[in-house]
Amino acid sequence: MSVSPEAHLSAITETVEARSYNEPEFLQAVHEVLETLTPVLSEHPEFVEANVLERLVEPERQIIFRVPWLDDQNHVRVNRGFRVQFNSALGPYKGGLRFHPSVNLSVIKFLGFEQIFKNALTRQRIGGGKGGSDFDPRGKSDAEVMRFCQSFMSELFRHIDEHTDVPAGDIGVGGREIGFLFGQYRRLTGRHESGVLTGKGKGWGGAEVRTEATGYGAVFFAQEMLARTGEGIEGREAIVSGSGNVAIYAIEKVEQLGGKAITASDSSGYVVDEQGIDVELLKQIKEVERGRISEYADRRPSARFVSGGSVWDVPGELAFPCATQNELDEAGARALLGGGVRAVAEGANMPTTPEAVALLQQAGVLFGPGKAANAGGVATSALEMTQNAARDRWDFDQSELRLHRIMRDVHDATYAASERYGRPGDYVLGANSAGFVTVAQAMIDQGVV
Numbered sequence: 056m057s058v059s060p061e062a063h064l065s066a067i068t069e070t071v072e073a074r075s076y077n078e079p080e081f082l083q084a085v086h087e088v089l090e091t092l093t094p095v096l097s098e099h100p101e102f103v104e105a106n107v108l109e110r111l112v113e114p115e116r117q118i119i120f121r122v123p124w125l126d127d128q129n130h131v132r133v134n135r136g137f138r139v140q141f142n143s144a145l146g147p148y149k150g151g152l153r154f155h156p157s158v159n160l161s162v163i164k165f166l167g168f169e170q171i172f173k174n175a176l177t178r179q180r181i182g183g184g185k186g187g188s189d190f191d192p193r194g195k196s197d198a199e200v201m202r203f204c205q206s207f208m209s210e211l212f213r214h215i216d217e218h219t220d221v222p223a224g225d226i227g228v229g230g231r232e233i234g235f236l237f238g239q240y241r242r243l244t245g246r247h248e249s250g251v252l253t254g255k256g257k258g259w260g261g262a263e264v265r266t267e268a269t270g271y272g273a274v275f276f277a278q279e280m281l282a283r284t285g286e287g288i289e290g291r292e293a294i295v296s297g298s299g300n301v302a303i304y305a306i307e308k309v310e311q312l313g314g315k316a317i318t319a320s321d322s323s324g325y326v327v328d329e330q331g332i333d334v335e336l337l338k339q340i341k342e343v344e345r346g347r348i349s350e351y352a353d354r355r356p357s358a359r360f361v362s363g364g365s366v367w368d369v370p371g372e373l374a375f376p377c378a379t380q381n382e383l384d385e386a387g388a389r390a391l392l393g394g395g396v397r398a399v400a401e402g403a404n405m406p407t408t409p410e411a412v413a414l415l416q417q418a419g420v421l422f423g424p425g426k427a428a429n430a431g432g433v434a435t436s437a438l439e440m441t442q443n444a445a446r447d448r449w450d451f452d453q454s455e456l457r458l459h460r461i462m463r464d465v466h467d468a469t470y471a472a473s474e475r476y477g478r479p480g481d482y483v484l485g486a487n488s489a490g491f492v493t494v495a496q497a498m499i500d501q502g503v504v
């Protein structure tokens with residue numbers, strides 16, 4: 056019995072809504088993908104026949120665990136840890152760990168679901184997964200962060216290894232946390248298994264350009280979108296949100312390509328610097344001192360700090376949301392349009408709400424969704440795995456060249472899929488459909504597992 060793509064998609068939507076009714080972020084991510092897949096299913100009735108989608112929306116495995124640790128006053132604290140191993144049809148589960156108080160199963164599932172398609176787009180043979188904890192590293196001492204990471208890994212180590220699941224960083228998990236996690240893994244297993252985590256220190260298996268990769272990659276993606284229409288980054292002002300790993304290196308690359316990034320933000324507010332953000336000062340405050348964004352304005356005469364408010368109120372032709380999910384809503388999109396925005400590339404995961412995406416696309420703004428635009432981070436993680444497996448080490452230039460090529464390929468594959476499925480330049484449709492076809496084909500080849 057053949058079922059129409061529309062009927063199949065609405066049946067899957069009903070199933071996932073019933074099963075995950077209390078997971079709003081996950082449902083948002085699933086809706087966003089399913090809404091674009093009708094033309095793909097029309098072209099590939101075998102995907103409907105094999106019920107690929109119902110399998111795809113259900114994680115292969117979800118692990119939830121207690122993380123007890125001692126704070127500096129010797130009080131016992133308890134957090135919740137997660138690892139969602141979503142889909143391994145293309146390779147070992149791959150995706151970051153997020154430590155932030157907002158983390159819950161819905162957030163981890165949305166991130167893991169998006170990761171499947173993103174990883175497929177990189178063509179690096181990696182499956183999709185994500186993990187983390189509701190632990191907040193802000194305001195904790197290094198010793199507290201270390202004890203937390205050790206306790207977290209004391210459970211996680213049972214479920215990961217270089218062939219099974221390879222976590223990396225995300226919000227709240229940078230080089231310091233990866234170091235503590237790796238140390239505990241090594242101690243528990245008695246093995247120096249470089250390939251089990253990515254984002255490692257460069258002296259012990261970390262890849263060049265991994266730190267820069269997500270931010271640089273998002274700017275490369277914007278550059279490719281603009282190049283298609285004969286435009287560029289040079290001479291244009293960029294509005295960047297966030298001031299963490301992704302934001303810092305997006306700002307750096309915009310400046311290297313002759314643009315001017317004039318904002319950065321954190322959860323307390325944003326700074327505007329008409330001279331262009333001084334990226335070395337930003338790194339000092341955020342990466343070294345772990346300070347707040349307001350301190351940037353305290354130390355830079357050309358900058359002002361705006362407490363609260365919306366960074367999208369600042370006019371600029373390029374926008375890079377690089378903080379967190381749903382940070383760019385309808386009001387933000389209207390403000391950006393009022394400020395003359397030409398291109399938006401998502402450095403963060405799902406930072407733009409569906410209503411805001413629709414507004415931007417209807418206005419003809421080039422819009423690069425995170426699945427494609429921020430794929431440079433995970434792609435470079437896969438390159439780190441390659442180097443670890445070969446006991447090799449590439450230099451910075453070679454690594455950046457590979458990243459640049461991968462982002463060009465991700466752009467081209469995404470654009471080609473948008474053309475194939477009838478809406479040239481709709482990169483949301485393109486990223487979802489190109490990623491989905493790759494994974495669905497692998498799932499069919501591998502049978503009902």
Ligand code: NDP
Binds near residue numbers: 269300301323382429
């Ligand atoms: P970081 O922890 O390094 O930085 C996060 C930044 O976003 C901080 O400046 C933080 O400010 C800010 N932020 C977080 N929540 C909010 C909020 N509710 N409102 C305003 N600002 C907020 O994380 P990353 O830079 O690594 O990650 C940023 C985004 O990029 C995430 O969506 C992540 O999933 C995505 N991403 C990251 C990759 C990577 O390689 N790191 C790869 C692909 C995607 P504050 O300090 O005040 O919390």
